[in-house]
Amino acid sequence: MLFKKKKELEPPKREIPEGLFVKCTNCGEMLYKAVLEKNFLVCPKCNYHFRANVEVYKALLLDDGGFSETIASQLESDDPLDFPEYKAKLKQAQASTGLREAAIAGVGTIGGLEVVLFLTDFRFLGGSMGSVYGEIFFRACETARDRNLPLISVTSSGGGARMHEGIFSLMQMVKTTMGVEILNERGLPFISVVCDPTMGGVMASFASLGDLNIAEPGALLGFAGPRVIEQTIKQTLPPGFQRSEFLMQKGFLDMVVPRREMKDTLIKLLDYLGVKHGRS
Amino acid sequence: MFYLEFERPILEIEKEIAELKRIAKDNLEVWGEIRELEERAVKLREKIYLNLNRYQKVQIARHPDRPHTMDYISSVFSDFVEIHGDRSFGDDPSIVCGFATVESYKIVFVGEEKGRSTQDKIFRNFGMPHPEGYRKAIRVIKLADKFGLPVVTFVDTPGAYPGIGAEERGQAQAIAESIKTMLQIAVPVIVVIIGEGGSGGALAIAVGNRIIAMEHAIYSVISPEGCASILWRDSTRSKDAAEALKLTAQDLFEFGIIDEIIPEPLGGAHRAPDVASRYLKEYLVKNLRLYENFDRKKVKDERHSKFRKFGVVIE
């Protein structure tokens, strides 16, 4: 139930194609790619948010555009089920993204405030949560506890729990929730930023458990995938269903914040939550 | 009795025996034949049921005659008192909650129920809970925590319901909160996977100190059908997907995810529900005994260390 077909997770419009120019599929504007990238993959004309990767979020949020140190970056996925094609898919994902896994975490500063930042990348097997993903999140929480730092997670996890690691992936929903509990026990802030798409086991665990849950505009967010729902109820879903604005209207998001305003918003919120400069 | 495709040969022989018995009267020759057939039936059942492949196990876990939560409530527990509603939206009959007694143990019970008759299945939504079901579970689990009662949960669901209302009312958030609540409480939690452990919808009530599964139960991150349609774009390859997912009680025991396997009568719990109930009760009592005079902090810590270990990574 946590999984949806790749096809529906990856509407072609969200991807940035090769070439110098990109046509915005929302407004149709031909955009110079360098301009779009400088604008953190947000259409300057209509504010459409293309799906972004970890590099974009590092540049967007961190003062120095990168971590001062990484957390558990040495971890690599195993293949505990000897699952068909999993090893090859991992290798392929590693080669095409330059990442070791779908999740990374590290310490860095946001507006001079030191934070632990957890990021996931949709390009890596749909940003799905396997053992390494769960372990990195948990260790990020431990680092936040040990250093008395807030945690911010930015998720883009279409598939939720990663099918290829079977039951071990499912168990990461508990492990990540335990991570959030570590922060709750210490009174440390946890802000969950959910981006397109955050679904299934990721949305049904830590990503829904922030002190504050914030979404980018127009992100697909929910438990079951739209196609699974349509197949179950045998009717077409209304437009905007499971999008950020819908979720906020239903009471499950604290705010929808455009990507370009995300950093300033986070700084303001961290301040309200009592995060001080030079805390670590 | 409903027979699965691979059980056909058993059905044939059982039919033959019944027919012979009908005409046998005091014909000793026929009775001899019956005895012979019965011996063959025993061997056949053993041959089939002791060599089930993973998808056949899935079919037994989902067998329409398999005992469900409500059946076990009446056969395993006494003095069951049902608790309804999430005090916010409604009462979800896919999750049954209440107080129950098993031998000398008073517990708080949470279990998923698929329903039996067509009407009952619709009423129970085929065991696929809505957010209000998980919120009801959260409420009674907190009640157990407050009054120091152990929690027993029975898992049996194809998954949390994928529907419009379920999403509108925060299915993901409800499951996340349920997991969180099960981590927070300081009373023992015994989880029994009695049939189908369907993904997050199962996990939401399966964060236990002890996780035990019945012999023909399954527990998986995704249904074999869902997995096959993603992997091969072909939902008819469920058999291959079930093999790939390693979702049987035996697989889970090998992985260290579950602590014990409760034996079932040959062919599955539905073949002899009274025997299945007896085993279930025996294991439940055995596990509850482990937590007599439990220490609140210790049981919570034990649950956390257990789940801390789940996962396979290369360091």
Ligand SMILES: [Zn+2]
């Ligand atoms: Zn545009």
